Amino acid sequence: MISLNFMLKMKYLLLTLLTIGLYSCDSKAQNDSNKSEASEFEITKSEAEWKKELTPAEYQVLRKSATEPRNSSPLNQIDESGTFVCAACKNPIYKAKHKYDRGSGWPSFDRPVEGNIKLKTDRKLGYQRQEVICAKCGSHLGHVFNDGPKETTGKRHCINGVAMKFITDQENSK
Known part of the structure; x- marks a missing residue:
């Protein structure tokens, strides 16, 4: 026994x-x-190289997946035609014509420039979200939610302003 x-x-x-x-x-x-x-990304750099090239705020958001403070980005106020590009590699990620005011405190878009972002599952907060990353350099940009304009895509790409630079159509044509 x-x-x-x-x-x-x-x-x-x-x-x-x-x-x-x-x-x-x-x-x-x-x-x-x-x-x-x-x-898998066209642009790869060491963390030391990224730190040297980016501002501290850009580095925290783009490379460490931080979130900028709500209503802190001047890009919330942009209402002219142009393109939003990744602040790390200048990859065109959103057209200004697809930006809308969701009132969330971060720039919101209903769709990206085709093929220039990737979506990745993010469970860092204990639930599943879709993280938006730059398809060219792998930088964190923000997240996608299903509460966007129903008359277009129904998606809201909630993007950190510090993760982007804005280029007007006039600057783009030079």
Whole structure:
């Protein structure tokens, strides 16, 4: 007959081995995943290079996925024709004609420039969201929500102003 004490020790040993197995599977697979993710972008730089090229606020948002303070971006006020480009690599990401005032405190768009952004699942806040990243350099831009204008796409691309630069159509034609 097996004693209760022996069964408890075996249960503890099994749980310990299972925990060690789960943690040992984590690191190498994630490191390989991060390498392939980084190499999928046309522009790749070291963190030191990004830090040198970007302002501290740009670096925090674009490379560390921070969020700028609500209503802090002068890009909220833009109402002329032009293009919003990634602040890190100048990739055209949104046309001014697709910008609208959602009242959220961040620039909002109902659609991106085709093929110039990627969507990635983000679970950092404990629930699933769609993160918007630049397709050219992999920088964090913002998130997509399903509360946009129903008469167009129904999507709201809520984008950090510090993640973008605005180029007027006149500047673009030079």
